[in-house]
Amino acid sequence: MTGTEEVGAADAALLRDLRRMWTAADPAPADLAERVMFTLALEDLEVELAQLQEQSLAGARTAAAETATSITFHASQLTVLLTVQAAGAGADGTPLRRLDGWLAPGAALAVEVRAGDRTLHAEADADGRFALDGVPAGLVQLRIQPGGPLLRAVVTPAVQV
Amino acid sequence: MASTTSPRPATPGRGDRAAAEAPPAWELAARDFSDWRAGDPAGLRRLVEALTPVLWHTARAYGLNREAADDVVQATWLALVRGADSLRDPQAVWRWATVTARREAWRAARRDRREATTDDQHLDAAAPPSAGPENAVLADASAAALWRHVAGLTARCRRLLRVIAFDDRPDYASISAELGMPVGSIGPTRGRCLEKLRHLLADDPQWRVS
Incomplete structure (x- = not known):
């Protein structure tokens, strides 16, 4: 047994039709490959990838790559809540965002935010709260550095803010 | 294993390689993987662009909602890049990725099912x-x-x-x-x-x- 079998011509044609149908009816989010590349650009991949639990905008992550306003990420030892607000525009006209975050359980951990080609830094307080102003709109990824009870760095999937 | 299957349509967006006689997708994946391992970062991008839709549909086949499917795709890529050193045969990269995505999707679907009330809800997600x-x-x-x-x-x-x-x-x-x-x-x-x-x-x- 080889574990695979050849498919007859008629079956192959019908499978091609099915492939086209699913590709049209339920495509991968248009920015999924881009977000994957963003994650893979991390220098250190020995991290835990948090899962996106909830995003407040219905239709977020769809082909339109809408902007999130409230996002929850879940990792084995940590939940990350993030709210995003518009915060004016930079000198070059780039829209800016303010991120308010909460790590649960609360812990004073260092938080890195990768936004485009910039990396911003914040420190969560003992309750796990942190805030960052002036984050350029676009793909953003958080990295929570290990410390205290957190043994391994947690990174979130990249999201549009 | 020689491929004698009928030619599969080339993955969209692959430009000049999308010719009628394009090699099977798994073979292109093997080339892209080899290019990347040989130091060409564009190889990884091509691999990700070609294989991500396949992983997506694989995850969705297991009835995962769009966000869970998205997570499965991301986790699969992270695992693949982390484990790239141990993947010695580039010809195996396609199968490695699809099997990993299926396993992750299956696990996530089982986890969801324990939380969801009926299996039907679950299938409607597809x-x-x-x-x-x-x-x-x-x-x-x-x-x-x-x-x-x-x-x-x-x-x-x-x-x-x-x-x-x-x-x-x-x-x-x-x-x-x-x-x-x-x-x-x-x-x-x-x-x-x-x-x-x-x-x-x-x-x-x-x-x-x-």
Whole structure:
């Protein structure tokens, strides 16, 4: 047994039709490959990838790559809540965002935010709260550095803010 | 394993390689992986762009909602890049990625099912965002007919056909474990599912054989 079998011509044609149908009816989010590349650009991949639990905008992550306003990420030892607000525009006209975050359980951990080609830094307080102003709109990824009870760095999937 | 399967359509967006006689997708994946490992970062980008839709449909075949499917795709890539050193045979990269995505999707689906009340809810997640043949993306009457009749198949058929539609060299051993059927019955089951679908389509005037 080889574990695979050849498919007859008629079956192959019908499978091609099915492939086209699913590709049209339920495509991968248009920015999924881009977000994957963003994650893979991390220098250190020995991290835990948090899962996106909830995003407040219905239709977020769809082909339109809408902007999130409230996002929850879940990792084995940590939940990350993030709210995003518009915060004016930079000198070059780039829209800016303010991120308010909460790590649960609360812990004073260092938080890195990768936004485009910039990396911003914040420190969560003992309750796990942190805030960052002036984050350029676009793909953003958080990295929570290990410390205290957190043994391994947690990174979130990249999201549009 | 030599590929004698019928030529599969080239993955969209692959430019000049999308010729009629394009090599099978798994072989392109092997080349891209080798290029990347040899130091060409564009190889990884090509690999990600070509394989991500396949992983997506694989995850969705297991009834995951869009966000969970997204997570499965991301986790699969992270695992692949982390484990790239141990993946010595570039020819195996396609299968490694699809098997990993299926395993992750299967686990996530089981986790969800324990939380969801009915399996049906779960399977509905595989419906398109705005279901129904009037869906603009299925404006083509023929595609809409296909969609309608696929919905009439059993969940097991839908899952198996979606996995196979995007992966013409699936690893039957892992599918066997995940779908709870013996390896030897996957081929016949696939045949029966396609036969049933063909039968439904034959009775539908909206369907035209392409």
